[in-house]
Each structure stands twice: as structure tokens, then as C-alpha cells.
Amino acid sequence: MTGRRTTNRRLRAPYVAGALLVVVALAGAWLLFVAGGSATQSTPRGTGARAVRHVAQPAGPNPSESARMVCAPEAQKDLASALGVATTAVTDPTWVDHVYSCRYVYPDGTMTLSVKELSSRTATTAYFKSLHAQLGEAEHLSGVAQGAFVTTNGSLVVRKDYKVLLVDTSGLPEPFGSGHETRDQVALGVGMTVLGCWTGA
Numbered sequence: 001m002t003g004r005r006t007t008n009r010r011l012r013a014p015y016v017a018g019a020l021l022v023v024v025a026l027a028g029a030w031l032l033f034v035a036g037g038s039a040t041q042s043t044p045r046g047t048g049a050r051a052v053r054h055v056a057q058p059a060g061p062n063p064s065e066s067a068r069m070v071c072a073p074e075a076q077k078d079l080a081s082a083l084g085v086a087t088t089a090v091t092d093p094t095w096v097d098h099v100y101s102c103r104y105v106y107p108d109g110t111m112t113l114s115v116k117e118l119s120s121r122t123a124t125t126a127y128f129k130s131l132h133a134q135l136g137e138a139e140h141l142s143g144v145a146q147g148a149f150v151t152t153n154g155s156l157v158v159r160k161d162y163k164v165l166l167v168d169t170s171g172l173p174e175p176f177g178s179g180h181e182t183r184d185q186v187a188l189g190v191g192m193t194v195l196g197c198w199t200g201a
Contacts (some may be wrong), residue, residue: 067117079193083176128164
């Protein structure tokens with residue numbers, strides 16, 4: 001179905017509260033970003049605390065820590081809990097053309113998580129738009145990260161700083177998981193979990 005809806009309409013009851021808390025927590029962070037993709041948060045004078053500064057990092061020769069999170073054991077555990085389904089295997093991650101990727105293998109299907117790392121806001125926007133053109137948009141997700149949409153095959157694309165996350169659920173059956181009837185609901189649950197891990201990263 002095409003249209004603009006908020007994510008909480010697509011999530012089933014057991015996941016709504018957690019997803020909303022993540023979105024609300026992240027929303028404040030997004031307000032701090034300026035045109036260059038960075039933000040500065042200062043504490044009042046006299047508090048003795050140091051200013052906290054977040055700066056978007058350009059792609060390097062190796063995957064960033066936040067990119068590696070999507071395939072890490074902690075993420076595997078969190079996703080198994082969120083979806084109610086354990087993997088039979090998670091493939092060894094690959095790093096090709098600044099894309100960090102791995103496949104989550106389940107008894108009846110597969111899901112691929114990938115993070116494309118770029119070096120500027122302009123390049124990130126161009127890549128994000130290229131996925132939009134390639135995969136199509138079934139639903140725009142307002143207020144999620146710095147841009148997000150559900151694709152026509154039920155996958156999820158999210159951008160943050162100079163990174164673009166793709167949760168490819170096209171290899172999963174429907175229904176799948178505990179309380180998830182469709183691939184787009186699975187993708188949303190996975191995306192919210194990853195964004196929770198990326199808070200401050």
C-alpha cells in the first residue's frame with residue numbers, strides 16, 4: 001500500500017511501545033544535526049562538564065564500528081529476541097565497495113543486512129535516492145532517522161549521517177516471526193533495533 005503513515009501503525013501491539021521509545025529518543029538527536037551532518041551539544045557554563053560533539057565520519061578503508069554492529073553477536077541476539085526466531089547461521093560479513101553486509105539464515109528463509117558507507121552528505125543523498133529509484137517506495141516513514149522508506153518488496157532503507165542501512169527481507173516468507181505477519185513489519189522491527197544500537201554512534 002502506498003502512502004505516508006507513521007511506523008507505529010505498521011507495528012503490532014507487542015512492538016509498538018519499544019519502537020516508539022526508540023523513535024522519540026532518536027528524534028531529539030536528529031534535531032542537533034546541521035547541514036554538514038554534524039551536531040554540537042554544549043553544557044551550561046560552570047557545570048564542569050565537557051561539551052559533547054558528534055561528527056559524521058566519512059567512509060574509510062575499513063568498516064566503521066557502527067556498520068559492524070549489524071552483524072555482531074549482540075545484534076544477532078537482539079534481533080532473535082525482537083523477532084522471536086533464532087537463526088540457523090549468520091554468514092561471515094563482507095566489505096565490498098564500502099558496503100558491509102551479512103545474511104541472517106533462518107529455517108525457512110534469509111534476511112540480508114547491509115550498510116553503505118559514504119563520505120559526504122551529498123553522496124549519501126545520491127545513494128539514498130538511487131535505492132529509492134531501484135527498489136521503489138511503498139511507504140514513506142516520517143520522523144525516522146534522517147530519511148527512511150519501506151520498499152515495494154517489504155524491505156527497509158534508512159539513512160543516518162553518511163551511512164545507509166538496507167534491511168532486505170525479500171527472502172523471508174509471510175508470515176514470519178512472532179507477531180510479524182508481513183515482511184515490512186519484520187523490516188521495521190529490525191530497523192528500529194539497529195537504530196537503537198546506533199544511538200550516539
